[in-house]
Amino acid sequence: MKQPLLLVVLSFCVFSQYTFSQELATAPEKYTAHNKGKFFVLWGGNRESFSKSDINFSGPGYNFTLQDVEAHDKPKGWHVDYVNPTKMTIPQTNLRVGYFISDHYSISLGVDHMKYVMSQNQVANINGYVDMDESQPGSAFNGIYNNVPITLTEDFLTFEHTDGLNYVNVEFARVDDISKYLGITNTDKFQVNITEGIGGGILYPKTNAKVLGMDRHDDFHISGYGVAAKAGINLTFFKYFFIQGEFKSGYIDMHDIRTTHSGADRASQHFTFFQRIIAVGGIFRI
Numbered sequence: 001m002k003q004p005l006l007l008v009v010l011s012f013c014v015f016s017q018y019t020f021s022q023e024l025a026t027a028p029e030k031y032t033a034h035n036k037g038k039f040f041v042l043w044g045g046n047r048e049s050f051s052k053s054d055i056n057f058s059g060p061g062y063n064f065t066l067q068d069v070e071a072h073d074k075p076k077g078w079h080v081d082y083v084n085p086t087k088m089t090i091p092q093t094n095l096r097v098g099y100f101i102s103d104h105y106s107i108s109l110g111v112d113h114m115k116y117v118m119s120q121n122q123v124a125n126i127n128g129y130v131d132m133d134e135s136q137p138g139s140a141f142n143g144i145y146n147n148v149p150i151t152l153t154e155d156f157l158t159f160e161h162t163d164g165l166n167y168v169n170v171e172f173a174r175v176d177d178i179s180k181y182l183g184i185t186n187t188d189k190f191q192v193n194i195t196e197g198i199g200g201g202i203l204y205p206k207t208n209a210k211v212l213g214m215d216r217h218d219d220f221h222i223s224g225y226g227v228a229a230k231a232g233i234n235l236t237f238f239k240y241f242f243i244q245g246e247f248k249s250g251y252i253d254m255h256d257i258r259t260t261h262s263g264a265d266r267a268s269q270h271f272t273f274f275q276r277i278i279a280v281g282g283i284f285r286i
Helices: 002-026 137-141
Strands: 037-050 054-058 062-069 091-102 105-118 121-129 143-151 157-177 192-204 206-211 217-220 224-237 242-257 264-284
Touching: 037 242, 054 217, 062 143, 091 157, 091 264, 105 264, 121 137, 137 242, 157 224, 157 242, 206 242, 206 264, 224 264
Parallel strands: none
Antiparallel strands: 037 091, 037 264, 054 062, 054 264, 062 121, 091 105, 105 157, 121 143, 157 192, 157 206, 192 224, 206 217, 224 242, 242 264
8 A cells, every 4th residue: 555655646746846847937937037129218317516627718819727617517406397398408317218239238329418507706716818809898807817816707707518518428238137136026016127337428518608708609519528437226117117226427528618609719628527317217129
């Protein structure tokens, strides 16, 4: 009796193991298990910080450099303009469209719409000269300057990239799913990813400037280049939708900034920036 009973038990165990293995083999693969071939798009807002920078202004009758100029961003706050199609360019925003070339790596094209505002009425040291015609308002500042403190009043200078400091860039990024380390088993319902990347591109600002009392100029112009690195966290819900937070830091060199309606007037500067970004988006296969 013992041997037939043992055979029955062993047969049951073998059959159960086979059935369980078959179920695992035939279980549908989760949508979130692989990223290769997926597209994604994200839209969000940002806050920025900028390092101090030396800014050179030159044109007929003047060439001077302001040292360690401070600047700040121009936040809109939590506002409906972020989703209003007619006013989406007013806030500080981030738009990105990308494609996963493998499960972990993506390449994307984006626009970081930042806003850079020189802090008015600050005191900065000036080096260079102003030698304007007496009929021009800027002649009030005629002189040779050698490390002289000057207050940046509106009649001397207003300077901002507020429509905006547009960083048009390509990014190469890596994404890693860390859900299992957090005890999350069904990533098709909720998934946690970390991401990091590097990128570079051009600066296409609309610079709003008024130099030495000359007429205000405000037009788009390719002014230089930028490079940046980022790190962030991505929370994906129900396979297709996500919220992503990022820290991004980079370097901007704008060596050809338009400042007046005359092509002879130019400015140049370089500085670092730090962005804090919150965005929403979707990930899908076509």
